[in-house]
Amino acid sequence: MTSISAERIAQIEGRRDELQASMARADLPPEQFVQLSKDYAEIEPVARAAAEVRRLRAELAVLTGMGEDPDPEIRAMAAEEIETIKDRLPSAERHLAISLLPKDAADERSAILEIRAGTGGDEAALFAGDLFRMYQRYADTQGWRVELMSANAAEMGGYKEVVASVTGQGVFARLKFESGVHRVQRVPVTESGGRIHTSAATVAVLPEAEEVDVKIDDKDLRIDVYRSSGPGGQSVNTTDSAVRITHLPTGLVVIQQDEKSQHKNKAKAMKVLRARLYEQERERLASERAGSRKAMVGSGDRSERIRTYNFPQGRVTDHRINLTLHRLPEILQGQMDELIGALIAEDEAGRLAALDDVAA
Numbered sequence: 034m035t036s037i038s039a040e041r042i043a044q045i046e047g048r049r050d051e052l053q054a055s056m057a058r059a060d061l062p063p064e065q066f067v068q069l070s071k072d073y074a075e076i077e078p079v080a081r082a083a084a085e086v087r088r089l090r091a092e093l094a095v096l097t098g099m100g101e102d103p104d105p106e107i108r109a110m111a112a113e114e115i116e117t118i119k120d121r122l123p124s125a126e127r128h129l130a131i132s133l134l135p136k137d138a139a140d141e142r143s144a145i146l147e148i149r150a151g152t153g154g155d156e157a158a159l160f161a162g163d164l165f166r167m168y169q170r171y172a173d174t175q176g177w178r179v180e181l182m183s184a185n186a187a188e189m190g191g192y193k194e195v196v197a198s199v200t201g202q203g204v205f206a207r208l209k210f211e212s213g214v215h216r217v218q219r220v221p222v223t224e225s226g227g228r229i230h231t232s233a234a235t236v237a238v239l240p241e242a243e244e245v246d247v248k249i250d251d252k253d254l255r256i257d258v259y260r261s262s263g264p265g266g267q268s269v270n271t272t273d274s275a276v277r278i279t280h281l282p283t284g285l286v287v288i289q290q291d292e293k294s295q296h297k298n299k300a301k302a303m304k305v306l307r308a309r310l311y312e313q314e315r316e317r318l319a320s321e322r323a324g325s326r327k328a329m330v331g332s333g334d335r336s337e338r339i340r341t342y343n344f345p346q347g348r349v350t351d352h353r354i355n356l357t358l359h360r361l362p363e364i365l366q367g368q369m370d371e372l373i374g375a376l377i378a379e380d381e382a383g384r385l386a387a388l389d390d391v392a393a
Contacts, residue, residue, distance in 0.1 A: 037129055039090075042083040049073070049080035082129040089125055093118045131381050139240035139315065140206035145182075145308040146197045146238055151214065153232020155189040160217040160342075161234040162191030163365060168199070168208070170367025177201030182301050183291045196305060198241070205240040210353075210376040212238050213337045219344035229345060233338075241304070242311035249307065255279040256299070261290035278302045285309055354379045 052073045056066060096118065099111035148165050150157035172179045178200045185193040199208065216233045224230065261275035275290035276298040287309070289302035341350045342361060349364050349372065350357045356375050358364065364372060 037083075037086065037126065037133070039087070042087050042129075045076065045083040046080050046087075049076050052076065079129070079132045082125070082132050085125045086122070086129050089118055089122045093122065127385075130385055134381065134384050137206070137209075139209075141203055142205045142240040143177075143198065143200040144204045144208055144238050144240055145305055146179075146199050146208070147194070147236070148192065148196075149194045149235045149237075150187065150192065151233035151235050153217075153230065155187060155191075156217075156219075156221045156230055157232040157234055158187030158191035158193055159189065159221075160191065160215075160232055161193070161195065162187075163217075164215060164234055164236065165192065165195050165197070167365050167367055167369070168197075168211075171369045172199055172201070172204075172367075174367055174370075175201060175204075175207065177204055181291075182305065183289055198304070205238065206377075207373055208238045209240075210339075210373070210380070211236050213339035216338055216341045217344070218341060239308040239312045240315070242307040244307070247307045247310045247314075249280070249303075249310070253281050255281060258295055274298055276302050278306055280306060280310065283310065283313065351376065 052069055055061070056069050056073060061069070093115065096111045096115045100108055100115065102108050102111070146165075146168060148161045148168075150161040153160070169179050180198045180200070182196045182198055184195045187193050214233050214235055216231060218229055218231050220227055221230050255278070257277040257279075258273045259275050259277070260273050274293055274295040275288070276295060277286065277288045278299070279286050285306060287302040287306045289298040289305070292298045292301065339351065339353055341352070342365075343350070344361065346359075347361045348357055348359045349361050351372065354375060356372070358372060360368070360371075
């Protein structure tokens, strides 16, 4: 791992002190204070990590000098302390290096969560429902809010397709590695012979986009309105409130019919369309930057099988990082921190390795 120089550490701590002094000025305009506070909130944890590395390195230098002392007891004490510092220093340096990695601009955003049943018919729809509930429960543990935007329920239960808005701090950072094909292996309720079936559902996690992020010209949109329909005659509107928006340059189509108001359906459809266009642009830029290199936790391609949920064995396997956890019931109850934490750690390791390759 590339070592961070003492000069760089001094630079980080100096910037933190500079911001602190600027914020203390009595004549500071409110809008400038808000921006300085934001900058300070970003650099303060990095400066803390830098200070810890500086402190450990300074202690190591002092102890190394004590190792030359003529007194054998002092030399022995210094040798013991040196081993302790050498054990702690790599971890502190890694923590600092990770905090200095370029941030994904979308990490702190809320997200649009889309789940679609794949191969497997009714069983795939039931599994899509299981996944949606898993994310709802995980969101509860994080203090996030989940708002259902549209749902196409299946006759046997679950969803053919469900789209929700997940609002909160750092939603996209925690959920972005969930995009891809999720596979389930279990005995369906309808299976009399006890045979294990395999089915799948596709998950897409898109960072929510503001109007300023994506410029959409009205001339690029075709908006169709029609009467919405519901299963079994339910939720059928008697007015043309359903909305289908087609983005002509890309061919993206968004349909929204859950609200009784055409205006609300259009607003929700535009929210989803903006998120999809924003993600398309992010993927294009990431592809240009990365060239042929593929991220360790996968490309995020939603055709890529990323995880298997095996019910007979009670296990969940993430194929991108070869991680198997025998905690299937708990994970489906939303206890996903270990799984998500491992994916984030692998991504950080991959990006650190890429920095080392550049430095080499």
